[in-house]
Amino acid sequence: MIEPSHYLSETVKGLKPSGIRKFFDLAASMEGVISLGVGEPDFVTPWAVREASILSLEQGHTSYTANAGLLELREVISDYLLKVSKQSYNPKEEILVTVGASQALDVALRAIVNPGDEVIVIEPSFVSYASLVSLAGGTPISLQTEGDMEFKLQPKELEKVITDKTKAIILCSPSNPTGTVLDKEELEGIAEIIEKHDLLVISDEIYAELTYDRDYTSFVSIEGMRERTILVSGFSKGFAMTGWRLGYIAAQPEFLGAMLKIHQYSMMCAPTMAQYAAIEAMKNGQEDVYFMKKSYRQRRNLFVNALNEMGLTCHVPGGAFYVFPSIKATNLTSEEFAEQLLIEEKVAVVPGNVFGDSGEGYIRCSYASSLEQLQEALKRMQRFIEKRV
Template identity: 85%
Template sequence: MIEPSYYLSNIVQELKPSGIRKFFDLAAGMEGVISLGVGEPDFVTPWNVREACILSLEQGYTSYTANAGLIELRKEISHYLKNLTNIEYNPHNQVLVTVGGSQALDISLRAIVNPGDEVIVIEPSFVSYASLVTLAGGIPVPVQTTGDMEFKLQPEELEKAITEKTKAIILCSPNNPTGTCLNKKELEMIAEIIEKYDLLVISDEIYAELTYDEAYTSFVSIKGMEERTILVSGFSKGFAMTGWRLGYIAANPEFLNAMLKIHQYSMMCAPTMAQYAAIEAMKNGKEDVIHMKKSYRQRRNLFVGALNDIGLTCHVPGGAFYAFPSIQKTNLTSEEFAEQLLMEEKVAVVPGNVFGKSGEGFVRCSYASSLEQLQEAVRRMQRFVESRT
């Protein structure tokens, strides 16, 4: 008998499994659970997008595409980004279609990180950032944000974390898990530091379509940041296409060529039929995005208002579909709160500490659920909170 642990990578053995998955697995085995933990739209992919996929299959488009993706899709992405960011990316050498935003993040990091390089991760952060930095051979350096500042990155905190080993920073606005958005002025202050220390930025803009109170500002649109920024995005959130696993990267040609080499050897290309669906989403999906965005905004207003009413203090998130309320008044840790709420009231939320140290004392709630489910969830949460205070 062999001892498998002897053969496994030390890096992989030391990686912690996703803290989100633990609560999905617990909730999956229970009846009557209202899940506020799932980070995906509750909308079905629009019919015209699904139909485009079906048509591509009927027409026999089942072969590999170019490694970088269908040129028609890359042209649509370039046009879309021009309208969103005012930056014109050449679809032939500055756009790469990936298998979801997650692969886009992975190969972006692997393309720029040398062993020992430091990459700054703003916490609370999406659970994969730090792990992907580690898998790329780098060292994730957390920078904390706080609830009293609505989890907005403070420039002085960023500057304090920079060392001679710092290579890049990962930004996500709107943010997962907090829903926090950074406006143009706030991004400009960060950009000054990026330029001062000659850093790169991986800008995760997967929630760009879902901003509610201010016009979206992409980091690449900040003066001087286009050449320093690797823009990562996809179709999962704004277009309700999570299961299609389709994302993209936009960056300068040198960076993109490096990523394309990794993509060629690890993935070949993104699924062909999903790419045809994405072309339709880019061409004719604007009205569906507007409809979903309007619905999320309505749910956000109802849900966040209700959380504050029951004493779970929560800032109003400017984007995405997450609320990040404080549970400190219950004197429970984030994990205790999430576990006990699930067992006693059958409401699934994600403990804030899985998103980093500064997430302790908070929980992530997705409001990508029906208004009826959100209202019932708040009733159950109110009973739970009252029993603890």
């Protein structure tokens, strides 16, 4: 008998399992749980988008596409990015269709990171960022942000963690898990530091369609940042297409070519029928996006007001579909709060510490659930809080 652990990668052995899964595995074993944890829309993919995929199957489009994706899809992505970011991308040389934004992040990091390179991860952060940096052979450097500043990255704090080994920074606006949105002026302040220290940016813009109080500002629209930025996005959140696993990368040709090589060897191409669905979503899906966005905004307002009223201080998130309230008033840790709330009231939330040390004392709640479920969850949370505050 062999000892498998003897053969495993030391990097992989050192990775922590996703902290989110622990609570949802437990929640799945219980009856009557209201989940406020899963980061996906509660809407079904719009019918016209599903129909486009069905039609592609009926027409026999079941073979591989070009490694970079269907040219028609890359063309509509290019048109879309020109509208939202005011930047033009050549669909033949600067856009790559990936298997979700997650694969896009993976190939982006593997394309630019050498052993020993440092990549700055802004916390609280999406759980995969630091691990993907490690898998690419780099060193993730945590940069903590503060709740009383709405978890916004401060340029002076960014500059403090930059070293001669720093290669890039991962930026996410709107943010998962906090919902924080950086405006143009704030992005310009970050851009100055990026340019000063000759860094790259991986800009995760998967929630770009879901901003509620102002127009979205893409990082590539900031002067001088297009050439330094690998833009990552996809269809999962704004278009309610999580299960379709379709994302994309936009970057200058040299970066794109490097990422395409990794994509060719590891994935070949994204699912063909999903690509045809995405063409329809990009061409004709904006009314559906607007409808979903309007609904999310209504739920956000309800949820944030209720949380603040019950004593869980929470800033108003400008985008995505998450709130990140403080639970410090309960004197419980994030994990204690999440575990006890699940066991006592059957409401599943994500403890903030799984998103980094600066998330301790907070929880993440997704409001991508029906109003009825949100109202019931709030009643249960109110009951839970009253016993402790």
